[in-house]
Amino acid sequence: MSVYVLALLIGVVAGLRAMTAPAAVSWAAHIGWLPLAGTSLAFLGFKATPYIFTVLAVIELITDQLPETPSRKVPMQFGARIVLGALSGAAIAGAHGGLAGGSIVGVLGGVVGVAGAVLGTLGGAKVRSVLARTFGRDAPAALIEDVVAILGAALIVVSMHGF
Numbered sequence: 001m002s003v004y005v006l007a008l009l010i011g012v013v014a015g016l017r018a019m020t021a022p023a024a025v026s027w028a029a030h031i032g033w034l035p036l037a038g039t040s041l042a043f044l045g046f047k048a049t050p051y052i053f054t055v056l057a058v059i060e061l062i063t064d065q066l067p068e069t070p071s072r073k074v075p076m077q078f079g080a081r082i083v084l085g086a087l088s089g090a091a092i093a094g095a096h097g098g099l100a101g102g103s104i105v106g107v108l109g110g111v112v113g114v115a116g117a118v119l120g121t122l123g124g125a126k127v128r129s130v131l132a133r134t135f136g137r138d139a140p141a142a143l144i145e146d147v148v149a150i151l152g153a154a155l156i157v158v159s160m161h162g163f
């Protein structure tokens with residue numbers, strides 16, 4: 001599978017759950033499936049980074065269930081998804097095309113990650129809205145979205161192994 005397809009998909013995950021995408025990418029870097037050592041994104045593979053992103057992802061999963069949590073489409077939430085989609089997409093594409101020396105591969109991966117984040121944010125909000133109406137409440141729709149984001153991120157990371 002193309003690194004750009006993976007970058008797009010990890011961006012979609014960031015659109016669904018902002019912290020799940022960098023958590024997955026960070027774990028992939030940490031265990032050596034995503035070669036980022038010696039690049040500007042090497043920090044994603046540092047010893048503490050995957051744990052930090054994982055804690056943030058769990059907090060996000062919990063707070064997403066709260067009624068006072070703002071919409072993912074408000075500027076702060078949307079912006080975070082775009083930034084984290086870009087970061088995650090750049091890491092995936094750049095690790096396999098070279099990030100050293102300002103490689104265009106990493107930049108394109110970031111752009112594709114942004115596109116995925118926009119798709120995931122807007123599409124995820126629409127699908128969740130439809131599911132919530134179908135169920136008559138939001139909680140089951142949110143849990144389905146959680147599962148899709150987590151399983152999607154896991155499948156993307158696993159598909160990177162052996163690249």
